[in-house]
Amino acid sequence: MSEIASKTSINLAQEDQVVGPWKEAWRSFRKNKSALVGTAIVIFFVLLAILGPFIAPQGINDQNLSQRLLPPSSEFWFGTDDLGRDIFSRILHGARISLTVGFFAVVISAAAGSFLGIIAGYYGKWIDTIISRIFDIMLAFPSILLAIAVVSILGPSLRNALIAIAIINIPNFGRLIRSRVLSIKEEEYIHAAKAIGMKNARILWRHILPNSMTPVIVQGTLAIATAIIEAAALGFLGLGAEAPQPEWGKMLADARIFLLNAPWAMIFPGLAIMLTVVGFNLMGDGLRDALDPKMKS
Amino acid sequence: MLHYIGKRLLHLIPVLLGMTFIVFLIIRAIPGDPAQVILGQQATAEAVAALRDKLGLNNPWYIQYFDYLKGILTGDLGESLRTRQGIVTEVWPYLAATFELAIFAMIIAVIVGMNAGIVSAWFQNSWFDYIAMVIALIGVSIPIFWLGLMEQWIFSVKLGWLPTSGREEVRDPVSAITHLYLIDTLMQGRFDQFVVTLKHLILPGIALATIPTAIIARMTRASMLEVMRSDFVRTARAKGQKMFVVIYKHALKNALIPVLTIVGLQTGMLLGGAILTETIFSWPGIGRYIYEAIGYRDYPVIQSGILIVAFLFIMINLIVDILYTVIDSRIKYN
Numbered sequence: 001m002s003e004i005a006s007k008t009s010i011n012l013a014q015e016d017q018v019v020g021p022w023k024e025a026w027r028s029f030r031k032n033k034s035a036l037v038g039t040a041i042v043i044f045f046v047l048l049a050i051l052g053p054f055i056a057p058q059g060i061n062d063q064n065l066s067q068r069l070l071p072p073s074s075e076f077w078f079g080t081d082d083l084g085r086d087i088f089s090r091i092l093h094g095a096r097i098s099l100t101v102g103f104f105a106v107v108i109s110a111a112a113g114s115f116l117g118i119i120a121g122y123y124g125k126w127i128d129t130i131i132s133r134i135f136d137i138m139l140a141f142p143s144i145l146l147a148i149a150v151v152s153i154l155g156p157s158l159r160n161a162l163i164a165i166a167i168i169n170i171p172n173f174g175r176l177i178r179s180r181v182l183s184i185k186e187e188e189y190i191h192a193a194k195a196i197g198m199k200n201a202r203i204l205w206r207h208i209l210p211n212s213m214t215p216v217i218v219q220g221t222l223a224i225a226t227a228i229i230e231a232a233a234l235g236f237l238g239l240g241a242e243a244p245q246p247e248w249g250k251m252l253a254d255a256r257i258f259l260l261n262a263p264w265a266m267i268f269p270g271l272a273i274m275l276t277v278v279g280f281n282l283m284g285d286g287l288r289d290a291l292d293p294k295m296k297s
Numbered sequence: 298m299l300h301y302i303g304k305r306l307l308h309l310i311p312v313l314l315g316m317t318f319i320v321f322l323i324i325r326a327i328p329g330d331p332a333q334v335i336l337g338q339q340a341t342a343e344a345v346a347a348l349r350d351k352l353g354l355n356n357p358w359y360i361q362y363f364d365y366l367k368g369i370l371t372g373d374l375g376e377s378l379r380t381r382q383g384i385v386t387e388v389w390p391y392l393a394a395t396f397e398l399a400i401f402a403m404i405i406a407v408i409v410g411m412n413a414g415i416v417s418a419w420f421q422n423s424w425f426d427y428i429a430m431v432i433a434l435i436g437v438s439i440p441i442f443w444l445g446l447m448e449q450w451i452f453s454v455k456l457g458w459l460p461t462s463g464r465e466e467v468r469d470p471v472s473a474i475t476h477l478y479l480i481d482t483l484m485q486g487r488f489d490q491f492v493v494t495l496k497h498l499i500l501p502g503i504a505l506a507t508i509p510t511a512i513i514a515r516m517t518r519a520s521m522l523e524v525m526r527s528d529f530v531r532t533a534r535a536k537g538q539k540m541f542v543v544i545y546k547h548a549l550k551n552a553l554i555p556v557l558t559i560v561g562l563q564t565g566m567l568l569g570g571a572i573l574t575e576t577i578f579s580w581p582g583i584g585r586y587i588y589e590a591i592g593y594r595d596y597p598v599i600q601s602g603i604l605i606v607a608f609l610f611i612m613i614n615l616i617v618d619i620l621y622t623v624i625d626s627r628i629k630y631n
Contacts, residue, residue: 133311133312133315134315136311136312136315137311137312137315137316137319138319140312140315140316140607140610140611141316141319141603141606141607141610142565142566142568142569142570142606142607142610143569144569144570144572144573145568145569145572145587145603145606145607146319148572148587148591148599148603149319149320149323149599149603152323152591152596152599153322153323153326153327154328155328225438229438229440232440232442233440233442233573236440236442236573236576237572237573237576237588237591238591238592239591249440249442252440252442252443252446255446256446256577259446259449259450259454260454263450263454266443266446266447266450267447269443270440270443270446270447273440273443274435274438274439274440274443277438277439277440278434278435278438281434281437281438282434
């Protein structure tokens with residue numbers, strides 16, 4: 001009796017040591033210094049986006065023409081723009097715009113891409129052919145060009161820029177999930193689920209979807225970085241945010257003509273974009289190494 | 298091989314048709330009356346009716362699409378609403394300008410990116426490696442339109458070394474033959490103009506080359522690290538060959554395939570990036586042609602410009618696909 005009890009306690013102790021995949025990924029992620037730096041940068045900008053309006057020293061659209069194009073000082077940390085607005089305050093607000101556009105564009109494209117990718121990969125045949133060809137066609141355009149095409153149809157605005165960025169990213173997620181589903185659907189547990197009569201919709205929802213999410217999380221983090229740059233690029237080209245929204249790309253476009261007199265109006269919004277993107281790229285690389293090292297190849 | 302090329306070309310047909318359909322939609326999907334939107338609210342009813350007629354908007358959509366396809370196949374890309382010129386006739390100088398810039402950028406990207414990647418792999422975990430990879434990370438994260446502005450500020454405004462924008466000296470314009478100015482100036486023996494053209498190319502070239510350089514550097518490093526662990530590299534070292542020879546003669550050849558793929562993909566991407574770079578540097582290329590058309594709501598130009606760039610993008614990718622099957626016989630055509 002005591003022998004059985006001791007064996008059971010050994011088994012329980014061993015079970016305690018078994019680490020789940022998420023915990024293992026977290027351990028690996030925690031050891032990756034650059035990933036932690038990236039995460040810290042992302043958290044910093046997320047906090048700025050949330051707290052920006054409360055900690056901004058000036059109003060985003062408070063114009064003061066007597067203080068236009070002032071260099072950085074203790075009063076105006078990042079200087080002022082051509083309308084005398086405080087660039088630091090506008091950058092704080094801009095964090096909210098850029099992160100919101102980046103996040104929602106990626107959520108929409110990940111949802112739509114995953115849906116189409118799962119359907120294509122699972123059902124195959126003509127459904128796969130049609131969906132895959134649509135992806136091919138969309139990927140045949142350089143992404144910024146397709147975004148320009150979409151915005152030129154819908155008209156320039158921040159919302160339409162978000163929609164355009166969401167649309168152009170759909171095939172990236174779709175292809176990724178499709179290839180994942182193609183391998184998952186050959187797994188034994190899927191055959192078993194089919195054998196016991198489980199319906200396709202349930203198999204897709206309960207088994208395929210959760211098991212194909214890892215690459216979406218990784219791709220999603222990296223895609224936020226790209227989406228932020230794309231939103232800024234559209235804003236810069238005058239196809240995204242409109243005046244007086246303090247979107248970083250739009251701020252850069254407005255600062256162009258004052259390059260000679262007020263370079264700070266151009267330096268700080270650009271730095272903000274670059275740092276945010278570096279943060280998401282580092283975090284995404286770290287997540288990929290921790291969650292799905294195969295993706296690297 | 299021919300069979301493979303034929304198959305790839307056949308696969309292109311639905312993609313090209315889909316591409317033309319998306320481009321076709323650009324005018325047709327404008328909410329409201331496209332002719333009214335293009336001409337603005339002040340336009341007279343007659344002008345709107347005339348434009349509707351000119352764009353063929355009175356016909357059913359499928360007839361419009363077939364007319365549009367017929368036009369493309371016969372080399373008729375429509376007429377610019379702004380200049381009243383045929384798009385096919387006026388587009389070449391713009392395209393040539395973009396080609397020159399893109400090729401120049403790609404040369405920078407390949408030379409700098411590959412060498413940075415090779416040296417990083419050679420001295421893995423050294424200071425050079427760390428710095429090169431941090432620069433590569435910044436390279437893939439930097440918005441090129443911001444980099445362009447910074448270049449203009451530092452090298453043109455502050456230091457006065459290079460011209461801020463444009464493609465040539467306005468007071469001494471290049472007599473265009475091929476519209477590739479580096480070639481044109483050499484053909485005419487105008488070395489002074491050649492130098493001026495080269496100077497105009499440097500800043501936009503570097504801005505456009507940044508992302509491909511960073512990606513090529515990362516890919517070359519990863520690929521070289523893998524190859525350098527191979528037995529044949531160890532054997533070459535054991536036989537007493539110098540590291541330089543081992544790396545540049547043996548390892549690089551084997552590490553080149555993934556790098557080539559990236560080079561190909563990035564060449565296509567350059568065409569997209571060119572829109573931003575050309576806008577900043579007032580470079581009269583296809584990107585600026587499209588950008589200006591957006592400002593003037595010149596939809597036929599927007600359509601055709603996007604179609605041309607997308608077509609070139611597909612063709613470059615196809616050529617790269619075919620090229621690396623030629624280079625690496627291990628890649629199966631099917």
